[in-house]
Amino acid sequence: MAGRFEGRNVLVAGAGVSGRSAAEALLAAGATVTVTDASADRLVALASLQAQGAELVAGLVEPPAGTDLVVTSPGWRPDAPLLAAAVAAGVEVIGEVELAWRLDQEKEVPARWLAVTGTNGKTTTVSMLESILRAAGVDVVACGNVGLPVVDAVRAGHEVLAVELSSFQLHWSDSVAAFAAVVLNLAADHLDWHGSLDAYGDAKAKVYAGNSVAVANADDEWSTRLSAGPSAARKLSTLSTIAMTAPVLAPV
Incomplete structure (x- = not known):
């Protein structure tokens, strides 16, 4: 076909x-x-x-x-x-990114996307996701704004994609519906490109469109607000910054 x-x-x-x-x-x-x-x-x-x-x-x-x-x-x-x-x-x-999503949806078994955006901490978070899931035996790769184009990750056939998404990438993505997504935080950035903080936030909020699970940062007003917007997911998990980082940083 x-x-x-x-x-x-x-x-x-x-x-x-x-x-x-x-x-x-x-x-x-x-x-x-x-x-x-x-x-x-x-x-x-x-x-x-x-x-x-x-x-x-x-x-x-x-x-x-x-x-x-x-x-x-x-x-x-x-x-x-x-x-x-x-x-x-x-x-x-x-x-x-939108091209990658459409190509992925043509597969018999599409990858599971875990999408991460925010003004700060995106690369650290997707790298952590990749490391945690690989340690658990999952076929996963970090991609997107972290360096590897998402379309390459899709074509490689990985089971799970830890996808770092910039506001620019999200602006041009209309049907991406990650399995789970998070806006880590939001601060004034790229306003010359987006025109205003609200428009920047609107671009970030697209990461929540159609997800099964939305994760918000309870320590960040914008994150919690965007996760509860019109494109909010069916399930909302709210974590504080401390709760998200402490288990990872604790000595083993």
């Missing part, structure tokens, strides 16, 4: 690490892929994708005719000319 990306014309915006992984995954899924970046030099590094059939075009400011989907790198702002032009033309724009 054909997958949802087979035969589709997809534009990948950004030739960095996540853009390369997205393009590779889309080519493997049977899509026709174009990759664009403001830097022609960065595109040169993707010559192997061109050999696989991808078209590399520097500096596009609007999607090529016939584009069905745009997959953007997380750092691209919504008001970037290319993305704004795509939206104006009715072309869906998603991020690499």
Whole structure:
């Protein structure tokens, strides 16, 4: 049975690490892929994708005719000319994390996603999750903003994904519904990108959409507020910062 990306014309915006992984995954899924970046030099590094059939075009400011989907790198702002032009033309724009989720859902047994976001502590937390679960014999990998693109983790077939998600990645994710998720904390950050603290919080709150389990930090007002929002999960576990860290830091 054909997958949802087979035969589709997809534009990948950004030739960095996540853009390369997205393009590779889309080519493997049977899509026709174009990759664009403001830097022609960065595109040169993707010559192997061109050999696989991808078209590399520097500096596009609007999607090529016939584009069905745009997959953007997380750092691209919504008001970037290319993305704004795509939206104006009715072309869906998603991020690499959303692409990974959609590819994962096509599997007979999708991975179980454990999603972590927050202004501080994300990498530490997903690394702890990975270590704890590996010690328990679970096939798990830390991915996302921690370094390994989520689409690569999905394609590798891991059973559980400990996913670090930035506000940028969450902004471009519309259907991701992790099994469990947490907003560790929230402080003024990336306001030049989001425009306001409320908009930044709205992006973070998307981590709770559709989960089975939501975890909030009782010591952080924003965390508890976002976990109780309209996208709140069916079950809420509230932990204080001390309760979360003390067992891990205690000597054994």
